[in-house]
Amino acid sequence: MVSALGVNQAWLFTAVFALGALLAGLGGALQLPREPATLEMDLNTIGAAFVVVVVGGMGSLPGAYVAALLIAEIKAVCIWLGVVQIFGIDVSFSKLTLMVDFLVMAAVLVWRPWGLFGRAQAPSRYVGMQEEPLRRAGNLYLAGAAVLALVLAALPVLTAGSPYTLVLMIDLLIAALFAASLHFIMGPAGMHSFGHAAYFGLGAYGAALLARSLGLPMELTLVVAPLVAALGAFVYGWFAVRLSGVYLAMLTLAFAQITWAITYQWDSFTGGSNGLTGVWPSAWLSDKRAYYWLTLVLVSAGVWWLRRVLYSPFGYTLRAGRDSVLRADAIGIDVKRMQWAAFVIAGAVAGLAGALFAFSKGSISPETLSVGKSVDGLVMVLLGGIQTLAGPVVGAVTFTWLHDTVARNTDYWRAMLGAIILILVLLFPQGIAGSIKQLAERFRAPKEEKKAVDAKLEEVKA
CATH class of the missing domain: 1.10.3470 (ABC transporter involved in vitamin B12 uptake, BtuC)
Incomplete structure (x- = not known):
């Protein structure tokens, strides 16, 4: 529908991606005075970013801000508490900082699956097959195996x-x-x-x-x-x-x-x-x-x-x-x-x-x-x-x-x-095996069509 209105979707998505990359780069630059640049920054940062977005709610900017503030404050409290004795057992709250953001995300998703400020997803009404039914292995496949x-x-x-x-x-x-x-x-x-x-x-x-x-x-x-x-x-x-x-x-x-x-x-x-x-x-x-x-x-x-x-x-x-x-x-x-x-x-x-x-x-x-x-x-x-x-x-x-x-x-x-x-x-946009399967089906399709046409001709002759 957007394309029908004259909007170039490819450029639209490219612009959004570029803006997101710009903001991510800005965040990385602002973080350098606090932490050194390491090879582990990518996985650590993407995990934290996912947590903030999901806890706040997909598509909600205020939710992302609130989630980031909430998780940062909880981490700060854990560090401040340090080791606390509960019923004679030493509990190290400072060690929880490794997983406290994921604990918060798990608790929020179990309680409110769409995040703090997100909207509930409507069930999909799509009833068609997303993929072709799986075929049993043929003789050639079994021989190769x-x-x-x-x-x-x-x-x-x-x-x-x-x-x-x-x-x-x-x-x-x-x-x-x-x-x-x-x-x-x-x-x-x-x-x-x-x-x-x-x-x-x-x-x-x-x-x-x-x-x-x-x-x-x-x-x-x-x-x-x-x-x-x-x-x-x-x-x-x-x-x-x-x-x-x-x-x-x-x-x-x-x-x-x-x-x-x-x-x-x-x-x-x-x-x-x-x-x-x-x-x-x-x-x-x-x-x-x-x-x-x-x-x-x-x-x-x-x-x-x-x-x-x-x-x-x-x-x-x-x-x-x-x-x-x-x-x-x-x-x-x-x-x-x-x-x-x-x-x-x-x-x-x-x-x-x-x-x-x-x-x-x-x-x-x-x-x-x-x-x-x-x-x-x-x-x-x-x-x-x-x-x-x-x-x-x-x-x-x-x-x-x-x-x-x-x-x-x-x-x-x-x-x-x-x-x-x-x-x-x-x-191989469909994956290596997926692309090979797609190529094989292209060669198989004309033969199957020819067999179907020959069968129809035989029926007409009969």
């Missing part, structure tokens, strides 16, 4: 002279499982999560603590650790599925940051900022080849299970709720319950990836729960393509391989990696 499985199984033999290749391949497989679990709730369920690293980290720390503190064997921890992550997803998901859109995404980020802050500061239990060391696999898995084969089996089973769930009745109801909440409710589908179950499933799979990661590295740190890990997962899913089931696997392999290769061979690897990802996004 079988060949790939054989190559991966034989890889330790083929790369006997390059031990680092197995280390990299284990990282690729774990990243693929993590990305597949995130895609499960982002694609078919339509719920965007900015804090999926929480479940990866819960699985990793669960495995490390079970092995170190309780002395459980690795085989048992690989069973229990995903259950720990699933329990976290069970609790967080109960609140998250009651929201939608950016508010749901920000609540997942809040929960992830709260989990990270607790892990970072609980020195006596989680090791604090130093993390936990000495988390090694069982003796029969001490050889990298054996651990690689175990990782390959578990990752393949995890990805296969997620795919199997999506083609089950549960998967169909999950996509129905994504495409139209009102229509799904009208036919008796409990959308929130389905989404809650999806959170638990995705959390368990991410927890398995975290447990495998902990044993592969021999140690674990709070970085596995950080915003950066969640952002990496989002990049993997979007780089591969959210419309295809193979997308997260392709994106994870591409991103992890690029990260490793560029970091080992380039001094300014962060800038180089960002530039390469930007080029890939511009070349």
